[in-house]
Amino acid sequence: MTQSLGQRLLAAAPRDRVALHEAAWPADARPYEALVGRVLARVLTGEHTSSLAAAPEDGGPRKLEVHGLDPSERALLDERLPAPPPPDRRRPAAGRVTRWAIELPRAVRIDPRFSRGWAPETTNLVEFSDGSTMLFALVIDPILGELTEVFRVRSGEGPHTTKGRRGAVQRSIEAHETLGLDRARLSPILDPSLDANGVMRTRAALVESWAACPPDLGARAMALLCTRLAHRYYAKAKKDGTARRAQVITSTVEPLLKATLGEWEALLAYLGQSPAEPDARPLDLGELVLPPTPPEPVQERLTVAHDWFRDVFGHAHAQLMPGSPSLWGLVPEVHVFEQDDQRGSSRGYNPNRWETGLPTGMADQIRRLWGTTTLKRHPNVLVTEAHPETGFAVLLKPAAQFWEGISLTCWFLCFGPYSRTTLGGAQDYYQHALDELTDLGCPVEPKLFDDLIEAGEGADWLFEQASVGVSISISITEDYDVEIGEPAEGETNPGAAEMFLKLRDVNTKHRDRWIDQYLARYLDARWRRDLGIAGNDYRELHVGRGKPPTVKQAFPKLIRAANTWFGGDLSELARTLHLEGPVTEPMPRSHLELPADMRKVRQQVCDELGGKPDAEGAEYWPLRRRYELSQQVGDVLALWQASAELPPRTAFGRNWLLKEAFPGDIEGGYLEYIGAIRNALRDVKHPAADAPLAKGRGAKTSGN
């Protein structure tokens, strides 16, 4: 059977690939290929080809300035490698460019001793603003990445297994051979007996040898990247050599396609392959049709959100008086990490405030409607959501986030200890949430900010970015007496109480008007947007595969909307959207229940592990991390609910947390954690105490 060009490319020796590549590379892409060669050659010879612009004041990504390109070359790159659109109106598109690798040829010539680390890792995030930047991100970066992989292996930054290290070194060798560079100088880098001088000498020898690059470097660079692309293609191909686009072009492969052939059809022509059946005759699923009115589960949640906005949130802020506790925490957070940590309470934050002051029955309603979820590892069964308020919070955001934010800004400006913005800076500070509300068709009138500024006139402290006088101060008088200034209760700025009431009423007037005019529209837009995104993402996957996805494949597409509107029930969401596939099969709810008093269990686990949110000195991080682990017992038990087994370490994940909580013994540490959970569960006579610990990759089997 005749092999396609793609298959021959993979079978060929690296040095022979460029000839095969040249035969298949599109003629109209040759100017681009030649330009790649010119820029890459300049990088490899250590020319100063790029530099970073000064960091922007907002801390965003820095621009990469590419040197030595003429206008026609820049225009070619802008056309061939256009920068992606910004993710939103306030942030530019950005991505990573590994500066140390790109700068290494220049660095070894300037400072052979510290050439590896001279470009700090923090500079890797750059703004994707034009084609020349994209050339560095999509082409130069991956090629230098492969050439320099051997240095990463030496530094212990690459793979951590012998097999992985061998693979990395092999990639580096292949890259040298494909590019026509001398590979003989590569192996000495890995000599463990080298001292610093030896490393400098061998490193400089290898990197400086790159300057002797062949004239067809552009073609060789494209051959290298196309070979990598071909690997990804044939990993997904069937015996007849066809592969579906959706399976090959993942988010990690797409940059390779952009850097080389640009389009899927061009890739197939290059490889000499035909389109797969589902791509040749794509399924026509028609338009996604949302229900004309909210389905019952959605309507139930809309009603709770509507009542909460009017009767809880609006009412509480309208009635807030100076001297009361602040309302920070009234709006639940989308993520809860530290529900038992009361340290913030001295600053007015109470992570459990969301459930206080609710009308009778509303807290139970929230627990019922958002109290279940589905886990990625076990997407066929509903389990308990340890923090029902987080699903509710997703629905409330960004409206509640903005209205709470502006009210708290006024509160903290008046009563301290500090505010994150001034009255004059508030509109800019909240612009992101304001933009989101505008996009949903529910804008906040800019007059709100004019009215607040007008109400605050004369009180300069509302317009100054400084803490007000509620902090503890220690001073020594001329007589050497210590005076400790305690936080003053309530009013600290002149006329703060009166001023707060004025600002509060401005907020109330505008918020009530917004609620009357837009709340219903906001909530309607939210469910339609969420269900529309979920439905379309699922159907795109379905069409790409040519058949319905499995439940595991469907999970990432549906879980967000399912959690917000269907208590995590993927199947109910799927049926509502008339999707096809196994995900529509009804999901059972786990019959296993969590302990009634999770707080007590968490506390006991924390005590047994010796966890502390605020330990002192060198023990701070290990004990802090142990405390944080204790806060995640709910996640361990959710996995137990889904499988009737306590999860292995690999299923629990969070290796970074375990590593810092139990330095040097992550496996033993996890077993200690599971042991502490078992003990706490035994004390409350909970059946999970005696559940087996599931076997996982790399996990030990005991844990009692």
Add this chain to the structure above:
Amino acid sequence: MKELSWFPSLSAVPGNQWQPPRDIEVGSPLSTAQPVVEELDADEPIAFIQWQDEHGNRLPDDFGFGSPADSASRGMYEASSTREVLRIVSTALSLPGMKHDYFRVIDSGISGLWRQEDEDPVRLRMQEDLALLAIALLKTGLEETVVPPFAYHETENYLASAASPYRSLIQLYQKEGFLQEAAAIYADLQELPEETKARAYVESDPSDLLAALEELGE
């Protein structure tokens, strides 16, 4: 009353080779300041060090307690270039202070250099020099180098900071692939007294990486 051991500049501390750069100018009253111990009337008497100029006046300082070296190192966090960090560190080390002041200045200088985002090779060379300087200072007396007199917290809370320059050097050398040197520093680190071992982040032994490279070559 505890006797204070202080120096007019780091170069006066026996056992280290540091010399102030020629372009650093240090003027009065900071350069002629001296420490005195004061006691405050409170429920429990509080002792603290006060730095005074040659006329016995308290040095102008936001906090009122810092040595000239310590005062001069403030602003390190805001420094926005390698050269600026170096200027701050050099100035601070040229002023009076105690060993623990100099150690803190050096340590925060190393951190300050980690934070810099300029691609300046001097940054790494200076980090190496400062880390070696800190280790040399530790070798003149570990506890007096990391624990301030009249320390507010328990002594053990300060001891772990002795590992900091070793850690920086190991990180720096390992990044460059200088594994023999990184392993030697790691071995030195293991020689520190047991009380300094309660560290939050225990770096792995570079010898493991050397063994992995041996295995790769087989």
